[in-house]
Amino acid sequence: xxxxxxxxxxxxxxxxxxxxxxxxxxxxxxxxxxxxxxxxxxxxxxxxxxxxxxxxxxxxxxxxxxxxxxxxxxxxxxxxxxxxxxxxxxxxxxxxxxxxxxxxxxxxxxxxxxxxxxxxxxxxxxxxxxxxxxxxxxxxxxxxxxxxxxxxxxxxxxxxxxxxxxxxxxxxxxxxxxxxxxxxxxxxxxxxxxxxxxxxxxxxxxxxxxxxxxxxxxxxxxxxxxxxxxxxxxxxxxxxxxxxxxxxxxxxxxxxxxxxxxxxxxxxxxxxxxxxxxxxxxxxxxxxxxxxxxxxxxxxxxxxxxxxxxxxxxxxxxxxxxxxxxxxxxxxxxxxxxxxxxxxxxxxxxxxxxxxxxxxxxxxx
Numbered sequence: 522x523x524x525x526x527x528x529x530x531x532x533x534x535x536x537x538x539x540x541x542x543x544x545x546x547x548x549x550x551x552x553x554x555x556x557x558x559x560x561x562x563x564x565x566x567x568x569x570x571x572x573x574x575x576x577x578x579x580x581x582x583x584x585x586x587x588x589x590x591x592x593x594x595x596x597x598x599x600x601x602x603x604x605x606x607x608x609x610x611x612x613x614x615x616x617x618x619x620x621x622x623x624x625x626x627x628x629x630x631x632x633x634x635x636x637x638x639x640x641x642x643x644x645x646x647x648x649x650x651x652x653x654x655x656x657x658x659x660x661x662x663x664x665x666x667x668x669x670x671x672x673x674x675x676x677x678x679x680x681x682x683x684x685x686x687x688x689x690x691x692x693x694x695x696x697x698x699x700x701x702x703x704x705x706x707x708x709x710x711x712x713x714x715x716x717x718x719x720x721x722x723x724x725x726x727x728x729x730x731x732x733x734x735x736x737x738x739x740x741x742x743x744x745x746x747x748x749x750x751x752x753x754x755x756x757x758x759x760x761x762x763x764x765x766x767x768x769x770x771x772x773x774x775x776x777x778x779x780x781x782x783x784x785x786x787x788x789x790x791x792x793x794x795x796x797x798x799x800x801x802x803x804x805x806x807x808x809x810x811x812x813x814x815x816x817x818x819x820x821x822x823x824x825x826x827x828x829x830x831x832x833x834x835x836x837x838x839x840x841x842x843x844x845x846x847x848x849x850x851x852x853x854x855x856x857x858x859x860x861x862x863x864x865x866x867x868x869x870x871x872x873x874x875x876x877x878x879x880x881x882x883x884x885x886x
Contacts, residue, residue: 545784550686550717550750551677553629553653555782557808558609559597560865560881564850565792566806568776570759571696571707572794575883576611579625579659582694582709582757583671586621586661589613592886599879602871606630620662629653636682651681657692669696677717677752684721690714690752703763710756716749754783759790772796776806787811792848802852804867809846846870861885 559577562569570582576595578585597609611625630652635644655678661671673692679685694709724747729739759778765771778790792806850867863883870876 547784548750549753549784551653551655551679551688551712551752553607553679554627554655554677554712555753555755556601556607556627556629558607558627559595560850560867560879561794561802561804561852563848563867563869563879564804564806564852564865565774565776565794566790566848567808568759568761568778568790568792568806570694570709570757570778571705571761572759572774572776573707576613576623576625577609577881578613578661578671578694579611579623579657579673579692580609580627580711582696582707583623583659583661583673583692584669584694584696584707584709586613586623586659586671587663587669588696589615589621589885591615593883594886595881595883597879597881599877601629601877602874604632620660623657623659623661625657625659627655649682651679653677653679655690659692667698667700670694675714677714679717679719682723684719684723686717686719688715688717688752703766705761706759707761708756708758710754712752712754714752716751718749719747720744751783756781770798772799800854802850802854802865804848804850804852806848807846808848808869846872859886 557563557567558580559569559575561575562573562577562581565572573581573585574588575585576589576593577597578588592615593613595609595611599607601607606629608628608630609625610628611623613621613623615621631650633648633650636647636649637644655675657673657675659671659673661669663669671694675690675692677688677690679687690712691714692709692711693713694707697706699706724745726743726745727740728743729737730741731737732739757778757780759776761774761776764773764775772795774794774796776792776794779787780790781787788809788811790806790808791810792804794802794804796802847870848867850865852863852865854861854863856862861884863881863885865881865883867879868876869879
């Protein structure tokens with residue numbers, strides 16, 4: 522047990538949290554890919570890269586797909602911030618010695634709103650909406666009884682009004698069961714892919730190619746070239762311990778993930794899950810631990826009142842609740858006529874923003 526705890530401390534130090542770092546928040550496209558999926562994962566503070574063993578593995582760590590013993594389908598939904606809908610659906614199929622394959626989709630939706638312009642700030646009467654989705658195909662296999670490997674390929678699409686952007690990405694992950702005090706180690710690299718550039722009818726304009734010449738066509742159709750933005754690349758490494766290992770029909774999992782994104786500072790997720798008889802589950806966790814400390818130090822250097830008036834509603838959130846915080850969750854699992862049915866719920870505190878609640882239903886067959 523002492524060795525396992527030492528490894529936990531090494532990962533904490535390896536996160537390398539430097540308060541003097543400058544974040545790149547808001548510099549990537551397809552940020553909906555950063556919204557955590559699955560109520561079980563959210564319930565344990567998103568410390569899930571070494572714990573995942575269900576169809577949400579296509580989001581967290583594709584290697585976890587290999588740990589599914591049969592076939593599985595999962596659906597998750599949350600009413601996100603600003604009345605945005607976030608959903609995930611996935612199916613995993615066990616091919617025996619050939620490994621496991623899966624197909625999943627992550628979807629962001631919103632209700633229609635009225636279009637406004639500078640000349641018509643109260644609305645034009647025209648309605649529009651926006652949305653995003655990512656569809657992935659995954660493959661995973663247990664290379665040994667302790668080591669699993671997986672990868673995913675995905676297509677990404679974003680749209681708003683008459684404009685769209687497309688991209689493609691790869692995810693790669695590994696899982697290692699040390700068989701030491703129930704300890705597992707997981708690692709994944711997600712969203713490694715192309716840049717995304719917005720285009721469409723909305724970037725079309727009319728220009729005069731040479732205003733110094735009279736008599737030419739003053740309304741030549743042209744397209745404004747927009748910037749291309751990188752995807753939110755994320756490197757995760759995590760460790761989990763099953764402290765009770767089934768003693769008294771109970772399991773107690775402690776988990777920690779260290780994250781290194783390309784558009785923010787490093788941070789830690791920690792969580793705990795108690796399971797009784799593999800039927801009843803209670804969970805708690807906290808996400809983005811490092812980023813809270815760093816942003817608090819930045820906020821303390823701002824002029825008095827500046828943070829409360831501006832920053833708390835825009836870039837930084839709150840020092841204690843930036844893009845996540847305390848999470849709580851519970852779950853039930855029951856086998857009926859050869860089908861294993863699971864229901865999970867999670868609550869996450871977002872500080873000055875609305876709290877979110879996530880629901881997940883899973884079927885194992």
